[in-house]
Amino acid sequence: MSETPAKYLTAKELPHRLQPREMFDRIGAEHVPDEVLLAILLRFGTKGHNVVDLSRELLLTFGSLTALVKAKPSEFTQLKGIGKVKARELKTALELARRLSQEQVESSPMIHGPEDAARLLREQARELEHERFWVFPLNVRNELKCQPIVVTQGTLNASLVHAREVFAPAIDCKAAAILVAHNHPSGNTSPSPEDLKVTRDLIAAGKILGIKVLDHVIVGQMLPGQSAYYLSLRESGLVNFDVI
Secondary structure: OOOOOOOOOOHHHOOHHHOHHHHHHHHOOOOOOHHHHHHHHHOOOEOOEOHHHHHHHHHHHHOOHHHHHHOOHHHHOOOOOOOHHHHHHHHHHHHHHHHHHHHHHHOOOEOOOHHHHHHHHHHHHHHOOOOEEEEEEEOOOOEEOOOOEEEEEOOOOOOOOOHHHHHHHHHHOOOOEEEEEEEOOOOOOOOOHHHHHHHHHHHHHHHHHOOEEEEEEEEOOOOOOOOOOEEEHHHHOOOOOOOO
């Protein structure tokens, strides 16, 4: 005896509490899953494939919101149910989000802690396929003396990150202290032995120059098993930044 196939449910036939717009209104935009926000943007699914299923397929195909931001509209149209109009609208929304994030970066000169530094770099770091090392020159009030400066690119190691390159912009900006940061393209924020060595070398050099190294922040992505998308080496206790 053959089994009766499960009835396909359109978005409107889903339980009321699971319908995208109802969820949005009930718990707020900041609390709904990514696929619900995408479903509201896409509005309609296709025959046999409701808009929530289409949104999930979009996320599964590209792997993350970061990958969606990088994708071209023509790549979206490879999925059944997303035509040129939907692809254009989706890319527009993602680009506006990227520009808003960048606008917030440019208007945030205060660095109160590692989260502020990570937030300034998060959107840049998402798009990078290689490691990049930044220095944040700060005054005595932890205000940025100038925008974060790229010191080097490529795999982080002691031969690439020289103290003179890190501290030169700090001296030029008459900085009282610096915070340094780099990204892990893999998304994993766990520090390597080389990350720790570079940090200790910079702390020692800063002590000689009279410019304190406040922290070294590793920017990644929110992955399973990680409590945040960044790691502060100071907060982790893996490096002593208060060397006498």
